[in-house]
Amino acid sequence: MMISDYIAIDLETTGIRLSKDKIIEVGLLKVKDSHIIDTFSCVINPDMQVDDKILELTKISENELRNAKRIYEVINHIVDFCEDYVLLGHNTIFDYSFVKKEANRVGLEFEKRGIDTYKLCKKVLPENVRKNLTDACSYFGIERKNSHRAFSDAFYTHVLFQEIIKNFKTLEISSESMKVKIKKFVPIRKRTKEDLQKLLNCHRIGCKVNIDLLSESEAKRMMDKIKSGSMYFT
Template sequence: MVSSYIAVDLETTGLDPKHDKIIEIGAVRVLDGQIRETYETFVNPHRKLEEEVASLTGISDEQVESAPEIGEVIKEFLEFAGNLPLLGHHVIFDYSFLKRAAVNQGLGFERKGIDTLKLARRFMPSEEKKNLKAACEYFGVEMNLSHRALADAKASHFLYQEIEKRYGGEEAGAFTSQELIYKVKKEQPASKRQKEHLQDLLKYHKIVLSVQTDHLSRNEISRITDKIIAQYGRIRER
């Protein structure tokens, strides 16, 4: 059974690590079952937050606009995490965003993980909801906040502790860490020509983007350009 780990949770602009960005990281260093240190920061996604995200998390554009960029934050997080395994509720989600950020900075990030969602699915009745809030309620784990990174990281830690206390003796194998698998390549920056073409399209069609084009990768800017052309058409020669 694993008793030392980094419990982590992210808030993001959406659910797809290829398209969406981290806006908050919360993490707890746990050694021998005890919380030793916490880490918490907003992250500037260089885009406006959708109303649904702001409403769900309570995070505002003003809070993230003044926050550090992911390149700075990911280095801090990796130093905080050391070589410990990651723990989270559907931990592969958080790992995929973190690994993409690390790879884009030229950093390696291979980890083992413990997934409290998998534990909830194993030890809760099938008819019960298995999201973090529902699992905590079922196992009597108190949650102070929901959909805020540090609070959810702590909740995942206490949920793991409670499930392990109840079932660790008879099913110790369920509480081992497993390799986290997420393959990603470093994203290439957009070219000057790509940026100029997109800016021309935006001006021609009178479109205002919610993302800052200077911070888009080659694939991101290409995807946005193709979407605009498909919806509005190309620039007509006069």
């Protein structure tokens, strides 16, 4: 089956834990008839301290993060951009999980099927070739640039997929259902919101986080960090 319409997706995040980590960059390419027809890319302020290793890996600066929009400000656009297209990624389930979690937080449906170039590479590349995006691209003579930036990685995932299609014409490619278990979102309780606001006022902290969109557990973690003096605010 020939799949020529899809959304190539890649995210940069603060880590790999879906329950605690956050998106810091989104890269999307809308592909129709195998051609890019639209793109979307932005840095996201995660409202948490980002490990220096992540900043070094992505080359995203703390200043960029501080001045960026929050995910709740762009998640509607991300969901709308994807329309009814399947998602294409290199380990697609990872990126899908983080977007689905954020969509779920604001009451948006985000049910997608996916195509995973990592799984395709495991089928078609020699055993001695590593299946990460850089090595997979290199196998096909694709020089990957600006690695570990969301838009660039989404673009090269698209290019890799096109090379796989071109070089393995008999390979059967179909989208698959992606099952993700998202922890139920429990909104911040009134009492917790009041206690958090008191802490912010007491410590004279100017917080740009939309408190109403926090979960109960996130609010409590924030309160603990304020008390310990380790909270990341802008």
